[in-house]
Amino acid sequence: MFQIIKNEWRFLVRSRIFLGISIAFISIMLLSVFLGNYQTQKQAQTHQNAKDHVRQQWVSIDEMNPHSAAHYGTFIFKPSNLLSNLDEGVNSVTGNVLRVEGHVQNEIVHSEASQMQAVSRFGKLKPSLLLQYIVPLLLVFLASNSISNEKQSGRLKLLVLQGAKPLQIILAKTLSVWLYGVVLLSLILFVYGILNLQSLTADILARTSLFFLSYCLYYFIISGLTVFFSARWQNATLALTSMLGIWIMWTIFLPNILMSSVEKWHELPSRNEFQTAMKEDRSKGLDGHNPTDKRSLALKEKVLKEYGVDSVSQLPINFDGMRMQADEDYGNSVWDKHFGSNRNVLQKQKQSFQLGGIVNPFISLQNTSMGFMASDNLHHQEFLLQVENYRRVFIKMLNDKQTFGGSKTGNWGWKIDNAFFKSVPDFDYKPTQISAVLSNYMLDVILMIVWTILVVLLIVFGTKKIKIV
Amino acid sequence: MRNLTIFLYEWKHFVGSPFKIVAVLLFILASIYGLHNGADLYKKQNAEIERINKEAETKIETTLSYFENNQKGPENRPWIDVTSPFWALWHTPTYHFKKPSPALVYNIGQTEQYGFYKAIGTSSSPYDADMTNEISNPERIQSGTLDFSFVILFLLPLLLLVLLYNIKGQEAEHGFLPLVFVQTGSKNWWLLSRTAFYTLLLLLVLFGVMLYGAMLTNVFDSEHVFGNIFLWVTLYLFFWVIIYFLILKYGKNTVSNTLQMIGVWLLFAFIIPATVQQWITIEKPTNLMVDLIDVSRDTKSEINAQSIQKIDAQLFELYPNLKNTKVAKENITTSGIRGLSTDALINVEMKNATKTIEEENESKNKLISKTYWFNPITYFQNKLNQLSNTHYNDYETYRNTIQKSVDKRNKIMVFDVWNDIKVNKEKYLEYITTLSNNE
Numbered sequence: 001m002f003q004i005i006k007n008e009w010r011f012l013v014r015s016r017i018f019l020g021i022s023i024a025f026i027s028i029m030l031l032s033v034f035l036g037n038y039q040t041q042k043q044a045q046t047h048q049n050a051k052d053h054v055r056q057q058w059v060s061i062d063e064m065n066p067h068s069a070a071h072y073g074t075f076i077f078k079p080s081n082l083l084s085n086l087d088e089g090v091n092s093v094t095g096n097v098l099r100v101e102g103h104v105q106n107e108i109v110h111s112e113a114s115q116m117q118a119v120s121r122f123g124k125l126k127p128s129l130l131l132q133y134i135v136p137l138l139l140v141f142l143a144s145n146s147i148s149n150e151k152q153s154g155r156l157k158l159l160v161l162q163g164a165k166p167l168q169i170i171l172a173k174t175l176s177v178w179l180y181g182v183v184l185l186s187l188i189l190f191v192y193g194i195l196n197l198q199s200l201t202a203d204i205l206a207r208t209s210l211f212f213l214s215y216c217l218y219y220f221i222i223s224g225l226t227v228f229f230s231a232r233w234q235n236a237t238l239a240l241t242s243m244l245g246i247w248i249m250w251t252i253f254l255p256n257i258l259m260s261s262v263e264k265w266h267e268l269p270s271r272n273e274f275q276t277a278m279k280e281d282r283s284k285g286l287d288g289h290n291p292t293d294k295r296s297l298a299l300k301e302k303v304l305k306e307y308g309v310d311s312v313s314q315l316p317i318n319f320d321g322m323r324m325q326a327d328e329d330y331g332n333s334v335w336d337k338h339f340g341s342n343r344n345v346l347q348k349q350k351q352s353f354q355l356g357g358i359v360n361p362f363i364s365l366q367n368t369s370m371g372f373m374a375s376d377n378l379h380h381q382e383f384l385l386q387v388e389n390y391r392r393v394f395i396k397m398l399n400d401k402q403t404f405g406g407s408k409t410g411n412w413g414w415k416i417d418n419a420f421f422k423s424v425p426d427f428d429y430k431p432t433q434i435s436a437v438l439s440n441y442m443l444d445v446i447l448m449i450v451w452t453i454l455v456v457l458l459i460v461f462g463t464k465k466i467k468i469v
Numbered sequence: 470m471r472n473l474t475i476f477l478y479e480w481k482h483f484v485g486s487p488f489k490i491v492a493v494l495l496f497i498l499a500s501i502y503g504l505h506n507g508a509d510l511y512k513k514q515n516a517e518i519e520r521i522n523k524e525a526e527t528k529i530e531t532t533l534s535y536f537e538n539n540q541k542g543p544e545n546r547p548w549i550d551v552t553s554p555f556w557a558l559w560h561t562p563t564y565h566f567k568k569p570s571p572a573l574v575y576n577i578g579q580t581e582q583y584g585f586y587k588a589i590g591t592s593s594s595p596y597d598a599d600m601t602n603e604i605s606n607p608e609r610i611q612s613g614t615l616d617f618s619f620v621i622l623f624l625l626p627l628l629l630l631v632l633l634y635n636i637k638g639q640e641a642e643h644g645f646l647p648l649v650f651v652q653t654g655s656k657n658w659w660l661l662s663r664t665a666f667y668t669l670l671l672l673l674v675l676f677g678v679m680l681y682g683a684m685l686t687n688v689f690d691s692e693h694v695f696g697n698i699f700l701w702v703t704l705y706l707f708f709w710v711i712i713y714f715l716i717l718k719y720g721k722n723t724v725s726n727t728l729q730m731i732g733v734w735l736l737f738a739f740i741i742p743a744t745v746q747q748w749i750t751i752e753k754p755t756n757l758m759v760d761l762i763d764v765s766r767d768t769k770s771e772i773n774a775q776s777i778q779k780i781d782a783q784l785f786e787l788y789p790n791l792k793n794t795k796v797a798k799e800n801i802t803t804s805g806i807r808g809l810s811t812d813a814l815i816n817v818e819m820k821n822a823t824k825t826i827e828e829e830n831e832s833k834n835k836l837i838s839k840t841y842w843f844n845p846i847t848y849f850q851n852k853l854n855q856l857s858n859t860h861y862n863d864y865e866t867y868r869n870t871i872q873k874s875v876d877k878r879n880k881i882m883v884f885d886v887w888n889d890i891k892v893n894k895e896k897y898l899e900y901i902t903t904l905s906n907n908e
Contacts (some may be wrong), residue, residue, distance in 0.1 A: 039751045050757040057767065072766055077757055090607035107598045112531045112755040115583045116833040117851050117861040120742035121613050124750065127744050134735060141728060145609050248627055253499065256615035260506055268604050270517050329866055342604065349606050
C-alpha cells in the first residue's frame with residue numbers, strides 16, 4: 001500500500017498542471033496567513049491604543065463622586081485573537097465596543113460589517129476559507145479520476161495481476177489524495193506557527209492540534225467518498241459531477257438553510273420586546289434613584305434597624321450608595337434571567353445546528369474550526385460574560401466607596417480623589433481555555449469520526465464488486 | 470432555421486438528463502426558500518414596527534391622561550412635571566423607522582447588520598446601541614441568510630455550470646464533434662444556440678420565481694422595482710453565460726471545461742471578494758469609535774461644566790433667534806435652564822464626531838467600489854442592495870434622518886425652555902405631530 005501511495009505522489013509531482021495549481025494555491029494560502037497575521041497585528045494595535053486611551057481617561061479623573069463615576073463608566077474593546085488569523089468566525093459581525101456603566105448592561109456595538117458596504121459573503125481571505133471551501137474541491141478534482149483513469153488505461157488490471165488487492169489500491173489512492181490535503185493544512189499551520197512562535201501557548205497548541213485533527217477527518221471523508229465514486233462509476237466525469245453536487249449541497253446549500261431554519265425553530269426575542277420585558281422586571285425591583293420607592297423605604301427601615309438609629313442622617317454610612325448597590329443587585333438578577341434565557345435559545349440553536357452534522361460533515365467542520373479557533377458564538381458569549389462580571393465588580397467598588405468611603409446620605413457633592421480611581425482595576429480579558437469548552441464540540445468531532453468510519457465501510461464493502469476493467 | 474432546430478433539439482438533451490432536471494428543480498426550491506426568507510423578514514419587521522407604534526400610542530395616551538386629570542406625572546415619581554417642556558418631550562415617544570422595502574423579498578442585503586427602529590431623545594445619536602442589528606445568532610449573521618439574491622449570486626452560476634458543462638466536451642469525448650460541425654455548418658452557432666437554450670430556460674425560471682416572490686410582498690406597489698431587479702438579474706446571468714461560453718468555445722474536454730468553470734466561479738465568488746475584504750480591513754481597520762466615546766463623556770462633561778456666559782454664547786451661535794426668547798431678553802441666569810439646553814451643544818459635537826466616522830466609512834466604500842471592475846459579484850450584490858434599499862448608503866440616509874430628528878427635538882427643547890413654555894394637552898399634541906414628521 002505504501003508503494004502505491006509513493007507511486008501516486010510520484011505521478012502527481014510529475015504532472016505540470018498539478019504542480020502549477022499547487023504552487024498557485026500554496027501562494028494564495030501563504031498570502032492568507034501573512035495578511036491575516038498583519039491584520040491581527042494592526043487591529044491589536046488599534047485595540048491597544050483605544051484601551052490605553054480609555055484607561056488613561058479613567059486614571060486621570062482628578063476627583064469625582066463615585067456614583068457620577070459609575071455613570072461616566074468605561075469602555076471595553078473586544079480584543080483581537082491570535083487564533084482568529086486562521087478562522088475569524090463571528091468576529092466581523094459582532095460588535096467591538098461595550099460600554100460599562102451603572103444601572104444598565106449595554107449591548108456590544110460597532111461591528112466591522114456595519115462600517116462598510118457588502119463585500120464578501122464568505123468572509124475575509126483567511127486560511128479557513130481556503131481550507132474549508134477550496135482544498136476539498138482540489139481533493140475532489142484529484143480523486144475523481146484516480147480509479148476510473150486506472151480502469152480506462154488498464155493499469156488497474158495490471159496492478160491486480162501483480163498482487164495488489166482492489167481494496168488496497170482504493171485505500172492507497174484515498175490516502176494519497178488525503179495526504180495532499182494534509183500537506184497543505186500542515187504547511188499553513190507550520191507557517192502560522194513560525195510567524196507566531198513567541199506567542200504560542202499550550203492552549204493555542206492544543207486548539208491548533210484539534211483544528212488540524214478536524215480538518216484531517218473532513219479531508220478523509222471527502223477524499224474517500226470521491227475515490228469511492230471514482231471506483232464505482234464508469235467514468236471520471238460522473239464521479240466529478242456527483243462529488244461537485246455533494247460539495248455544493250454540503251458547503252453552500254445545507255449550512256445556510258439549516259442555520260436559517262434553527263433560528264426559526266428556536267426564536268430569539270426582538271430587541272424591543274427584550275428591553276420591554278427587562279424594563280418591566282426591573283420596575284418590580286428597587287429604583288436606586290428614587291428614595292420614595294417602596295422597596296427603597298423597606299431597605300432603609302432594615303438598615304436603620306441594623307445600625308440602631310432613627311434616620312439616615314444618623315447613619316455612619318451613606319445610604320444612597322447602599323440603595324444604588326441594592327438596585328444593581330436586583331438589576332443583575334434581571335439580567336441573569338433575560339440574558340440567560342437568550343443564551344439558552346442560542347445554545348439550543350447551536351445544538352440543533354450541530355445535529356446537521358449527521359447529514360453534512362461540513363457543518364461539523366465549520367463548528368469545530370471556529371470553535372477551536374475561539375471565534376464562534378460560544379467564545380463571544382464567554383467574552384460578554386467576562387465583561388458583565390467585570391461590570392459588577394467595577395460598579396460595586398464605586399457603590400461601596402459611596403457607601404463606606406466617608407460620605408453621608410444625600411451628600412451627592414462628595415468626591416473621591418484620583419488615588420481611588422487608579423486603584424480600580426482595568427478589565428483583564430482571560431481567553432477561554434479549550435479544556436473548559438471542549439465538551440461543546442464533542443458532538444461535532446464524534447460525527448466526523450462516524451462519517452470517517454462510514455466512508456471506510458463504504459470503501460471496504462461498496463467496492464468489493466467493482467469491475468477492474 | 471438550422472439554429473432553431475439545434476435550439477429545439479437541446480430540449481430533448483435537457484429532458485433526457487435527470488441530473489440537469491434535478492439541478493433546476495433544486496434551484497427553484499432554493500429560490501422559493503430564499504424568497505420566503507426575505508418575505509418573512511419583511512413581515513417580521515413590519516409587525517415589529519406596528520408593535521412599537523402601538524406601544525408608543527399607549528405611552529402617549531398615558532401622558533394625555535396626566536393632562537386631562539391635572540396630574541404632573543406618575544404618582545410614584547413626584548419629580549416629573551409634564552407641563553415643563555423637558556418632561557413633556559421626555560414623554561413624547563418618537564420612533565424613527567427604516568421601513569422595509571417590499572423588494573426585501575428578493576434581497577436582504579445588509580438589513581441584518583443594522584437596526585430598523587430608533588427611539589429618539591435629545592441625547593440620541595445615530596450610533597447608539599439600539600442602532601445595531603437585532604438580537605440574533607451571530608453565527609447565522611456570519612453565514613448569511615439564504616435569500617433570493619444569494620441563490621442568484623452564488624447558485625445561479627453553479628446551475629448554469631451544471632447545465633452547460635458537458636456541451637461540446639461530451640461530443641468531443643465520443644468522437645462525433647467533427648460530425649456535428651459538418652451537420653450544423655458553424656460550430657459557433659451550434660454552441661451559441663445550445664447555450665442560448667439554457668439561457669432562455671433560466672430566464673423563464675427566474676421570471677417565474679420572481680413573479681412568485683412578488684406575490685409574497687407588495688413588490689408591484691413600488692414603481693419599477695420588479696423590472697429593475699429582473700434586469701440586473703438578467704445582466705448577471707448574461708455575464709456568466711459569456712464567461713462559460715468562452716470556456717466552452719476554447720475548451721477541449723468536459724473535465725477541463727468543468728475545472729475552468731468552477732475555477733472562475735471560485736475566483737469571483739470566494740477569492741477576489743475575500744481578498745478585497747481582507748485588504749480593506751488592513752487598509753482601514755475597524756473603527757472603535759474613540760472620538761464618539763470622548764464626546765459622550767469628556768466633551769459632555771466639559772460643556773456641562775462651562776459658565777452660563779459661555780453656554781449662552783454657544784447657544785446663540787447655534788440658534789441666533791434664541792436671543793429673542795424670554796430668558797435671553799430678561800437675562801434670566803438660572804443654571805437649570807442651561808442644564809436643559811446643553812444637550813443641543815453636545816449634539817453638535819456628536820455630529821462632528823459622527824461626520825468623521827461617516828467619512829472614514831465612505832472612504833472604505835470608495836475603495837471597495839474601485840475593485841468592482843475585477844470584483845463583479847460584489848458589484849452585483851451592492852447593485853441589488855441599492856435596489857432593495859438595503860445598501861450601506863440606505864442606512865446612512867436613515868442615520869441622517871435620525872440625526873435631523875434629534876436636531877429638531879433639541880431645538881424645540883431649547884426654545885420652549887427659553888420661552889418658559891407651559892405645556893398643556895394641545896402643546897403636547899403639537900410636539901407629537903411635529904416630532905413624528907420625519908421630513
